[in-house]
Every structure is written in C-alpha cells, then in structure tokens.
Amino acid sequence: MLTETVAGRTYDYSHSVGRGSQTGMGFSNPVAAAIGKDDVLFVVNRGSEGISNVAWNRTGYGARVSQIKLGANAGEEEFIGEFSKYGNGNGEFIWGSGVAIDGLGNVFVVDEWLNRVTVFDQEGNYQRDWSTVGSDETGPNGASGIAIDGEGNLFVTDGRSHTVKRFTPEGKLLASWGTHGSAEGELDSPWGITVDHEGFVYVADFKNHRVQKFTADGNFVTQFGSHGTHRGQLTYPNSVAVDPEGDVYICDWSENGWEQGRVHIFEKDGRFLTSLTGDAQQLSLWAQMTVDANDDYGKRRREVASTEPEWRFAQPTAVVYDAKNGRLVVADTQRSRFQIYDKQATYLVPQLNL
Amino acid sequence: MGNNDIALMAHLMRRAGFGASRDELEARAAKGYEETVDELLNPEAQEPTDRIEMMRYHPWTWRPGTLPGMGAAEWMRDLLNTKRPLEEKMALFWHQVFATGVSKVDHYDDVMDMIVKFRKYGLSNYRDLLLEMAKDPAMIYWLDNCDNHATAVNENWGRELLELFSMGVGNYTEVDVRECSRAFTGWTIKPKLPRGPIGRFDWFFEFREEDHDDGEKTFLGETGNFDGEDIIDIICRQPATAEFICRHLYSFFVADEAQVPAWGVTPPRDEAAINLMVDTFIESGYDIRSVLRVMFNSDFFKEARFARLKSPTEVVVSTLRMVGGSTQFPAPGIGDLSRQPNYMGQDLLNPPSVEGWHTGAEWINSGSLMRRVNFAAELVGDTSNPGVQSMISRLHAQDARTPEQLVDGCLDLLGPLEVAPESRTELIEFAAEHGEFKWDTPEVQTTSSERIGELLQLIVSLREFQYA
Numbered sequence A: 001m002l003t004e005t006v007a008g009r010t011y012d013y014s015h016s017v018g019r020g021s022q023t024g025m026g027f028s029n030p031v032a033a034a035i036g037k038d039d040v041l042f043v044v045n046r047g048s049e050g051i052s053n054v055a056w057n058r059t060g061y062g063a064r065v066s067q068i069k070l071g072a073n074a075g076e077e078e079f080i081g082e083f084s085k086y087g088n089g090n091g092e093f094i095w096g097s098g099v100a101i102d103g104l105g106n107v108f109v110v111d112e113w114l115n116r117v118t119v120f121d122q123e124g125n126y127q128r129d130w131s132t133v134g135s136d137e138t139g140p141n142g143a144s145g146i147a148i149d150g151e152g153n154l155f156v157t158d159g160r161s162h163t164v165k166r167f168t169p170e171g172k173l174l175a176s177w178g179t180h181g182s183a184e185g186e187l188d189s190p191w192g193i194t195v196d197h198e199g200f201v202y203v204a205d206f207k208n209h210r211v212q213k214f215t216a217d218g219n220f221v222t223q224f225g226s227h228g229t230h231r232g233q234l235t236y237p238n239s240v241a242v243d244p245e246g247d248v249y250i251c252d253w254s255e256n257g258w259e260q261g262r263v264h265i266f267e268k269d270g271r272f273l274t275s276l277t278g279d280a281q282q283l284s285l286w287a288q289m290t291v292d293a294n295d296d297y298g299k300r301r302r303e304v305a306s307t308e309p310e311w312r313f314a315q316p317t318a319v320v321y322d323a324k325n326g327r328l329v330v331a332d333t334q335r336s337r338f339q340i341y342d343k344q345a346t347y348l349v350p351q352l353n354l
Numbered sequence B: 001m002g003n004n005d006i007a008l009m010a011h012l013m014r015r016a017g018f019g020a021s022r023d024e025l026e027a028r029a030a031k032g033y034e035e036t037v038d039e040l041l042n043p044e045a046q047e048p049t050d051r052i053e054m055m056r057y058h059p060w061t062w063r064p065g066t067l068p069g070m071g072a073a074e075w076m077r078d079l080l081n082t083k084r085p086l087e088e089k090m091a092l093f094w095h096q097v098f099a100t101g102v103s104k105v106d107h108y109d110d111v112m113d114m115i116v117k118f119r120k121y122g123l124s125n126y127r128d129l130l131l132e133m134a135k136d137p138a139m140i141y142w143l144d145n146c147d148n149h150a151t152a153v154n155e156n157w158g159r160e161l162l163e164l165f166s167m168g169v170g171n172y173t174e175v176d177v178r179e180c181s182r183a184f185t186g187w188t189i190k191p192k193l194p195r196g197p198i199g200r201f202d203w204f205f206e207f208r209e210e211d212h213d214d215g216e217k218t219f220l221g222e223t224g225n226f227d228g229e230d231i232i233d234i235i236c237r238q239p240a241t242a243e244f245i246c247r248h249l250y251s252f253f254v255a256d257e258a259q260v261p262a263w264g265v266t267p268p269r270d271e272a273a274i275n276l277m278v279d280t281f282i283e284s285g286y287d288i289r290s291v292l293r294v295m296f297n298s299d300f301f302k303e304a305r306f307a308r309l310k311s312p313t314e315v316v317v318s319t320l321r322m323v324g325g326s327t328q329f330p331a332p333g334i335g336d337l338s339r340q341p342n343y344m345g346q347d348l349l350n351p352p353s354v355e356g357w358h359t360g361a362e363w364i365n366s367g368s369l370m371r372r373v374n375f376a377a378e379l380v381g382d383t384s385n386p387g388v389q390s391m392i393s394r395l396h397a398q399d400a401r402t403p404e405q406l407v408d409g410c411l412d413l414l415g416p417l418e419v420a421p422e423s424r425t426e427l428i429e430f431a432a433e434h435g436e437f438k439w440d441t442p443e444v445q446t447t448s449s450e451r452i453g454e455l456l457q458l459i460v461s462l463r464e465f466q467y468a
Helices: A285-293 A295-303 B003-016 B022-031 B033-041 B052-057 B073-081 B085-097 B108-121 B126-134 B137-142 B156-163 B174-183 B228-237 B239-253 B271-283 B288-296 B312-323 B334-343 B366-380 B386-397 B403-413 B421-434 B442-460
Strands: A003-006 A009-017 A030-035 A040-045 A064-069 A078-083 A096-101 A107-111 A116-120 A126-131 A143-148 A154-158 A163-167 A173-177 A193-195 A201-205 A210-214 A220-224 A239-242 A248-253 A261-266 A272-276 A318-322 A327-332 A337-344 B187-189 B205-207 B217-219 B222-224
Touching (some): A003 A272, A030 A337, A040 A096, A193 A239, B073 B085, B073 B108, B108 B126, B126 B156, B156 B174, B312 B366, B312 B386, B366 B442, B386 B403, B403 B442, B421 B442
Parallel strands (some): A143 A193
Antiparallel strands (some): A003 A009, A040 A064, A163 A173, B187 B205, B217 B222
C-alpha cells in the first residue's frame, strides 16, 4: 500500500529517485547516504568490479560519492555533482560503506576494505584521512558504518573486529566498546550506526539480526528486533535511523533469494509498528528517461503481467531520516535508486465505507 | 599410513574436488578411502558457502552485468571456499554437459541459476535433472524453445536434448527429433521486466497450453499424446542414454576420452568400465550418486592417476585452494580471479557452444599453456601464501637439506607428483646451485624459503603438473 497509518503516524509513499548508472544521473549499488546542507543527499556508491588484468586497486568502476537534491516531489530531483573514485589513493575508496556529515558540512566517508575514514569538504575536495586500525589491533577491522553526534564526535563500527569506536573529528581515538558475541552489548559484524537527538547510539548488529542501543560511552540500553521474517523480526539489519520523535527505522534484507528487504519501524520503547517493503509504482524521472530512450524497454514493460517486482526494495542498505522535511529516504541498493516516504502527523484517514 | 594411501587420497580429491592440503589428505587417509567417498557423495552434511559475505562486500555480484564478463565471480568464490567439493565439481561437470552461455542468454544470474540447480540435482536422479533443464529459462532461451510453437515447430532444443544431453548421434532419427520437439511446444518463459533502468529481474518457466501440440506422436518406437515429461521418461529408458551419460562421467572423472562428436565412431577407452557404470545407472533408476560411488571405488578409477589434463578451472581453483590466503575472505579482485580460467580457454558461464568445451589435449595451446604455467608459478612462488608456508614448514620439520631431499619433498607436497627421471635430475641440479638448504638461523631460513619458492615454480612449470 502506498499510504499506511499506524499508531497516529502515517507513512505516505512520495516518489523514487535514481536509476542504474556508473556516473552522473543515477547510482551504482548505493550503500550509504547522508543529508547535508541545502537538502543535498550525499550517496556512497559501492560500484562494481569490471576491469580485468589490472592492479587490484584499479579493477572497480562506478564507485563515487554522488551529490543529489532530492526535491519535494517526483521529477524535482537534481544532479549536483560527484567526487571520489575507486582506488586506495588520497580521496579514493575501495569499499565505501558509510557516510556522515558534520555541522560544517564536511563529508566523512568510511572504507571497509582500507579501514580508514576520508574527509572531504562539502564540495568534495579531499581534506585528510586516517586509519581506524588501532595500535592494539592485529589485522583489518572492516570499519563500515559512521555517525556524528551533536558535539562532533565520530562513531565508527568495525564490521570485522566487532567493535564500535569513538573518535574526534581529527581521528583521535577516544573510546571503544564491543566484543564478538551475541549477548547484550556484544556484536557480530556491526554495520550501520546512528546517534539520536538525546545522544544515544544505535548499531545495526548485522549478523545478530538486531539493533542495539547504547549510551555514548557504550553502555547497553536496549535492543530492537530478533532474528526472523515475521512482523517485527529482522534478517541482516544493516542500517538504522531515528527521527526527532524517537521512532526507529531499521533496514534489513531477506534471505529468500536476497531480492527483498524491508524497513521496520519501531517506537522508542521498542514496540513494533510496521514494515515498509517498497512502493515505487512509478519510475523515477531519470529511470523514465532511460525507458523513453529505449523503445524495446517500453514495449517489454507493457508485455509483463505486472510491474510489481520493481516496486519492492531489493537489498536496501541505508535508511536516512530527513528531519527538516519530515521524510524517510531509503537506499534501494540493488535497484540503484532511493524510495522516499513522507511521515505525516496530521493525515486524515477517509471513512472506510467510501 | 603409507605414501600410497596419501597418493590415492590426493588422486581422489583432485578428481572429486579441487585438491586438498596435506593436512586434509592425512586426515582423510586416516579416516579411510571408502568413507571419504561416502562423505563426498553426501555433501548435505557440510555447511554450504554463506552467500551473505558476497552480498555484503560485493553487492554487484547479485545480478551482475554482462559486459565486464565477471558474472562468475560468486561461483569462483564458492569453488574456492566450498566444503562440498564434489557438489561443486558436479556443478562444473553438468555445466559442461548442459552447456549454456551468457553470450546469448545475456543474463549471468539466469545461467548461474542453472549452477544452483546442478548443486541441488547433480548427484541425484538424472531424470529429475533433465526435467529441470527442460524447464530452465536460460536453457529455453539458449535453445530457442520459446520459439517452439504448436503451429511452427523449432527443433533446436529437441535436437540437442537427444544429441548432446542424453543419447548422442546415431541413436534416433530426424522424425524422432521432430516428434520430440512437438512434445515441448508451449514450454516457454514469461516475459520479464527489462534490465534497464533499475537492474535485472528473474525469469520464470511457463507452460502455455494453447501453444502446445497435444496430438499423437511416435517417438523412439512408442506412440501416444506425449508431452515433454513423457519424452524425458522415454529417453531415460534408452540404453544409449545410460552409455552417453556414463561416458561423460568417465571422461570428466577418470580419463580423457575422445571429444563428444567422435563418440559415434570411437569406442570408449575402457569399455568394461563404461559397462559397469551403465549397469549401475540403469539398476539404480538413473541415480548419479550410485554411479559415482561405483566409479570412485573401482580399480579403473584408482589406477587412472594423472590420466586427465586439468581443465582451466581446475588449474585456477586447485592452485588457489592449495596456496590459500586472501581467497578465504571475499577480497577485492574476485571478479578478476573469475576471469582467469577464461584466459586459459574456459570462460565459466559462457561455453563456446551448446557442445561445451573440448577437453583433454585440446585445452592446450601455446598461449593457454603459458597462462597455466604463469598463473600457478606466481602463486607458489609467493612464500607469504599460507599454503606455501605450510609446505616450507613441513620441509623444515623434516630437516630437508640436500637438493635431492628438497626436490623429492616438494614433489611429494605438490601431489604427490611423479615426474620423468630427467626432469627430476634437472630439478636437483637447479636446487644444488646454491648448495645445501639450511635452517639454522632466521636469515638462512628466509633464504631457504625463497629457494623453495623458486623450486616450486619450476615444478608447476613441468608437463606433469598439468595433469590431474
């Protein structure tokens, strides 16, 4: 359904933005996103390997950070620009996996192969980088998710060493918590991370199939979800966002063919509200341009029994709450697009006997 | 346990899998040969490879594009990491038999779906597998059964079903081809959403009754209102089918045979072996697992060491599994690794034609041989690779010092490999260039390790290393 009202909130599907593209107006396996100044969405595109017989750090393409203005309505999206590319040099990344933006508009991109954070200014100019591997670590930690709190502290999840680290913006390690396991406070391949307006830290505990909530010092507070595919259960949660009312949004995948995914919505106290499964019944502006330019695409779309398979999320990997505009932005990773839902508090449900 | 036990186990693991480390060979030899055969034939007891790592770190492998030619990346990762080696080897075998390629299908994920079916049905009942293939979207598109209509028969699938997937030429008539094809009219695929602009979607089989010729057919001497399933039942009852499939199995697992098109005029290399396998195939109701059990436990299999040239995929996968290292984690570069068999003549998921690859000596030409040698030499020459370090540690533990000890030790750990006497002499001369190998200090250990790496590089350059 396009519109769903639950417990006094209404989630109203708005539109989608994007199409598959190695550059420019579109995305290539977008896995992380953050909203910067002037409503610009910064998108980390994982890209793909595709170049053989070259050095290991030159095999990929499509990897980049895209800058997009989403617009308020369908068709208003605007491509602003893009920066960075596949590689291990300054300002490049191999496996971009997380992005966060500080109060000055600086863009922090984390790379889970190179285990480092790279900082760009809001125009995409390379500023600096640092390794997230501590002196006490013996191998790569797979730094994968990143978030910034109201005081400028950086929180980074380590997907391969199962920890959360807190840094200064300059990269000085302040604190670290978490060990490999499934008990409260323990982690298994954590990925997405966010900080709410009260300073609590939420971690997508990927292989434990839950989201854990911590204090900024790493003390366990509570957890959301458990492993499964029924209502309120999670399968490989990879990203989490919290809105100003405290509602928690968790992005996950489905093991069934890996072609579906959901965004689960919980109340602050952990009560499950609903799940979104993707509602892109119309193509985005840029996707429609591709179809219009390929006559056979248009013909085939009219021959299929239903376009419903393309409405749904396919491995969504990032969920962002746009507090300024009151909307949820979901990276529909395998469909190389974003699906946008407005959150409405004043929606009037029409009478049922219409 | 004797050296022969290790050599025999190494032979089994090269054929039924992609080789094994010395530690694994010793453990399996201690467990027993027939017990190992049973374990290999029942892969369900082992965990499958976990797809989540690829989805997380290489999301592009879910529905890869066709132009870069890296759609076999996920399969390569499975080949390198599987704990079910025979299941994966059977997938490779059936991919060679039911050769279907992305060059025409143009969707790697649909061809890869066939590999998943080979894992599921490859060790089970041949009839079930044949039926799955008849309904497989990639196969239907590859052999034009989507253009096979009640009012306009297309014989491509029907012909290849008889010629290449079951009986072989000479065992049916042109009328049989026509009648067979009529039975599969209406077996087609649903239109799917196009790949642009937001990625690829699944294909599904569809039976269109209104496009099916339900009339009477006479096929291989039997008459009835046959549909495709009836045809497959009749095919499976033919002795020619049993002979054809068993000859394929023999050629893939035991010893190189003539190429398939020559089978009608060239007798099997070992007729008694084929007859034993055929009897098992028929008596077991077309059960592939039963045939393989008899084959692996037979004397003709055990005596066939190094009677097959490795396929490019075997060269790549067995060498990488031997040296270990970064393949344990889906590191960047898995796409490039998946291309390596192609550079030696075997483009996975993209065979040259429905006939599959020509095997045996036809794998070798001047270009492919250099690729095979360079690929293996580069990996075994890198003494930081865990598998190479393990070999060095064993030689160190044996206190191997003389050139003869080192050469024999390396040949043992790389196979055990049997080489021509003159090759062994040349290897010893090379190893002797800098005198005895020393292990007394860290410095000389490093030097000895490097010399062993060079020696391993020479050995994998020998003709004998190209055989499995």
